[in-house]
Amino acid sequence: MTVVTLFTAALAPAISLLVYFYLRNQYGSNMIGQVIKAFIIGVLLVFPVMVIQYALEGEALITEPWFKAFVNAAFLEEFFQWFLLYFIAYRFGTLKNRYDGIVYAVSLSLGFAAAENVLYLMATGIDFAVGRAFLPVSSHALFGVVMGYYLGSARFKVNDHVKKWLFLALIIPVVLHGFFDLILLTINQYLFTSIAPFMIFLWWFALTKVKKANERTE
Template structure:
């Protein structure tokens, strides 16, 4: 079981470090990042329970229902726990905190997937797929609403709901397409690779934009001082 836990959490820890380092201007407190990672682990259980209720719907659950439940679950953790926190003080923070929750979520999911994979003799293949596709995939989906939260926090009140709603819808759509491609991976293997690369491009653009806004905010703050 120790091996399973190491394999389950190692990719999440690596990607958490990666996204944490992308926030080079005002890095978030490590304790708060770890806290959000743990909350992401915990929220897997109510999300899985809701999905289980509708498990009889088969493919529809995987492609349509699961993305809605999982993205809303992760979003609510960030919105309720850290959105109004004093440390959420720049747009990039939305991406960082969404990444922490998403990676906690994906890491806990990994435990179940890898336990089943070991009993089926396909542990190595499942680990590689989860480490390089599914685990970062969760961050890439959630970065859509994380970026939107970061913008909304520092936007006029009347624009907030539209920003957040757009980010959530985009995250759910990307998650649904990813699940579809994963479900039919034998047919769409190449498509999956290109889709993940496209999502990386989308997230990197958002990170660059968020960092530019954060830098501008820091400059304005210095001018006021």
């Protein structure tokens, strides 16, 4: 296995999903520069998050699967992504419409997923590439869609519920991410039949947000 093969297998799913969601923008916003910056920020974010996660596990603070799923994985990863998006997209970004929030969030989430995927495949081998493309990488993209939708709704003050949208931008991805990881951590037999319905729901939920974000009036 060459380094080029590994990096291609690790990065291809993230880039493909990023292109897919970027092209779903019916407003035609040109955000290539912002997309690249957000993706790079996501790549860099994986390292401090992994250090914190490793420290928590090393101190034996994590004893239950639900805590590892919802706190050590879901909350830490989604909080830092939400925190960065709040400043680079919501406060100081150039959001022109709600869908731009999705583009920012998906870019950052997939940068994180791509770096995580590279590290994982370097440790375990390329045999896991297909499974990770369909599960961890795609789920990160979908969590990003949800976060970006609510962040965009807050930015454009949909129904004037700014604080509510900002809260939902964090809590809903955390809950979805937590359940995803909990399934992977606790179910050994019939894993596919357990995770498949959740992934179908996640895709449906995210794509409804894509559709709503592309509506020009509400």
